[in-house]
Amino acid sequence: MKKYLDDFIVVSNERLNHEYVVLTLKHPDRLPHMMPGQFVEVKVENGPNTFLRRPISIHDVDKEANTMKLLIQEIGEGTRLMGALQEGDKCNLVYPLGNWFSLPDKPDVLLVGGGCGIAPLLFMGRHLKANGIKPRFLLGARTSEGLIALDEFKKLGEVYTTTEDGSAGTKGYVIHHPVMRTQDPDIDWIYTCGPDAMMRVVAKYARNHDIRCQVSLENHMACGFGACLCCVADTLDGNKCTCTDGPVFDSTYLKW
Numbered sequence: 550m551k552k553y554l555d556d557f558i559v560v561s562n563e564r565l566n567h568e569y570v571v572l573t574l575k576h577p578d579r580l581p582h583m584m585p586g587q588f589v590e591v592k593v594e595n596g597p598n599t600f601l602r603r604p605i606s607i608h609d610v611d612k613e614a615n616t617m618k619l620l621i622q623e624i625g626e627g628t629r630l631m632g633a634l635q636e637g638d639k640c641n642l643v644y645p646l647g648n649w650f651s652l653p654d655k656p657d658v659l660l661v662g663g664g665c666g667i668a669p670l671l672f673m674g675r676h677l678k679a680n681g682i683k684p685r686f687l688l689g690a691r692t693s694e695g696l697i698a699l700d701e702f703k704k705l706g707e708v709y710t711t712t713e714d715g716s717a718g719t720k721g722y723v724i725h726h727p728v729m730r731t732q733d734p735d736i737d738w739i740y741t742c743g744p745d746a747m748m749r750v751v752a753k754y755a756r757n758h759d760i761r762c763q764v765s766l767e768n769h770m771a772c773g774f775g776a777c778l779c780c781v782a783d784t785l786d787g788n789k790c791t792c793t794d795g796p797v798f799d800s801t802y803l804k805w
């Protein structure tokens with residue numbers, strides 16, 4: 550897929566809580582085709598330590614409005630500067646990067662996300678719905694405050710939640726939710742993105758129940774185009790770059 554380098558304009562910055570913001574970015578002309586699971590590399594302006602672009606998943610796309618959304622979790626200098634962008638600011642992106650989630654060949658689909666890993670699942674949920682598949686979402690967080698964008702997910706399908714402290718939804722990790730406890734799950738495909746440990750457990754569950762599972766890895770990246778090899782994942786075919794061969798992999802292809 551062709552890559553672009555464009556200045557977008559920030560049309561809104563919505564703060565969800567002390568840690569997360571959603572940036573809505575308008576394309577200067579017409580947004581090109583992009584797929585769920587792909588990501589952008591954001592140029593961070595004015596940061597003394599942010600020479601490298603930062604990879605961020607495409608959270609949502611509105612072709613009519615010519616906008617895309619990015620969900621930013623502020624964890625360091627780069628993401629904090631992104632979170633400080635204001636309406637009218639410029640945001641330079643290289644996009645769309647990486648591969649994308651496949652459409653399922655069966656109808657019962659569960660999307661499992663944790664932390665900022667929920668970002669690509671909204672766009673994927675919209676894509677599934679547009680293709681006649683009703684997605685279900687299982688979203689996990691440490692506390693109820695970390696369960697973000699639930700209203701957006703609820704517009705697309707049923708939403709289950711877990712929190713580690715039990716302040717909302719089922720207490721525990723996503724794997725403790727009843728939808729993943731049954732021995733005979735009504736799930737054909739799982740798509741997951743979030744902390745590595747969460748995805749490994751979800752992938753193991755999928756393997757044990759003969760469920761097809763695609764994971765979107767968020768390995769540390771530097772160059773973002775396959776040159777530095779800092780983002781490699783260990784696969785059945787040896788090391789593969791998450792930035793160019795991924796970020797989406799079939800879980801059985803990874804040596805987990």
Ligand SMILES: Cc1cc2nc3c(=O)[nH]c(=O)nc-3n(C[C@H](O)[C@H](O)[C@H](O)COP(=O)(O)OP(=O)(O)OC[C@H]3O[C@@H](n4cnc5c(N)ncnc54)[C@H](O)[C@@H]3O)c2cc1C
Pocket residue numbers: 588599603604605606607619620621622623624625626627628629665668669766767768769770796
């Ligand atoms: C394909 C992909 C998609 C991503 N999508 C999103 C997204 O939609 N929203 C979002 O908020 N973030 C996303 N990330 C993570 C995001 O890129 C990092 O959080 C960001 O680069 C950190 O930059 P920083 O300057 O804020 O922090 P830094 O100062 O670079 O790092 C701060 C701390 O975070 C750790 N860190 C940095 N990068 C990562 C990472 N990839 N995973 C785990 N820990 C990390 C560092 O080790 C350090 O401890 C994605 C990453 C990848 C690879």
Ligand code: FES
Pocket residue numbers: 769770771772773774775776777778779780781790791792793
């Ligand atoms: S980030 Fe450099 S090879 Fe992937």
